[in-house]
Amino acid sequence: MVQKTASLRADAQRNYDLLLHTAEKIFLKNGPAVALESIARQAGVGIGTLYRHFPNRESLIEAVYAPKVLAVITKASSLFNTSPDKALLEWLRMVVRFSEQYNGFGILVRQASMDAHSQLAQAGSQLLENAQSAQLVRSDIMITDLLRLVNALTSDMTKEEVARVDTLIEVILSGLRSSGTA
């Protein structure tokens, strides 16, 4: 049960949760462009109720993906004191895994919530800076570059393309190691 704010009325809280769970299920199955009416219907509430809790599609997407974003951010913290190259690599792998699993969530997050996206960027930039201080990654790279590459990599993929992801990450990572501007 996810509390939206302090003290919603019981029915409101119930419907909020129902909508969130239903939306996640449907987004996963049909992508984020499904008719919002169908989410409301399947959750057993009226369309008006959906729009009261989530005034537009973005805010619903944001709410659905917030826990995932949080997980990725937490992961970054937990990796902060491990060896810089492995930390960055492992973190990027996690971002990619989420992005695969949740149908390009990185891009969704970017479109739906600048706020969530910049939190993500901030978390990652710690790891990137560590790797750069250790001379493991060229110095002219910014975290937004990495997120762009990695998110773009995984958006809108067919089954066969998913199989290529590991190779492509390797390419990117080994590209990152090269000299830089100097």
Next chain:
Amino acid sequence: MVQKTASLRADAQRNYDLLLHTAEKIFLKNGPAVALESIARQAGVGIGTLYRHFPNRESLIEAVYAPKVLAVITKASSLFNTSPDKALLEWLRMVVRFSEQYNGFGILVRQASMDAHSQLAQAGSQLLENAQSAQLVRSDIMITDLLRLVNALTSDMTKEEVARVDTLIEVILSGLRSSGTA
């Protein structure tokens, strides 16, 4: 004047051209999601006429970008007998330039026309194979990987992000040079 097929009636040909030019202008300014009605209106024809010539959004996009795709394919041929690494690099630069200029045209093309996309892929794969034969690019890369990376790079960019493109291409290209699976 672009002939659609042999012998259209004069008014039909005129409207076809008008729609194409108007669509290109509007896509460039407002992106490919604009209301098709607005294209018809600005071209001075009825919406029915637009749909007769272009039965859906994809076919209009495909028609608008076809000359660009052709240019990129032609470029690939013209580079075929130059030094393999430079050829591939220059070709990818051209793809990226188009993609910047035409608002992520690579991805559009992929979504709008599997056919155009696979022609693009075929043209590029010649250059890629040359580079791989010369041991300049790791052998486990496919042309679709490259197109995906490069298109991903340039889709949906803000002004500041455009400035990062050169760096990111460098990253990708230097990543491509590394060992491979062996």
Next chain:
DNA sequence: ATCTATTCGGAGACTAGCTCCGTTTTATAA
């Protein structure tokens, strides 16, 4: 049990995609 603030939910306004078909225009040939 009563009352009031909160929430519900669907009717309906609005927008964009797309189709259908009566009207208009072009090309042809008499």
Next chain:
DNA sequence: TTATAAAACGGAGCTAGTCTCCGAATAGAT
């Protein structure tokens, strides 16, 4: 020329989806 048939036009109108508004229903406090 003019008549005619085929081709093309274009917008009314259908569908589907987003989003709003407000009378009805409900929770929870007294």
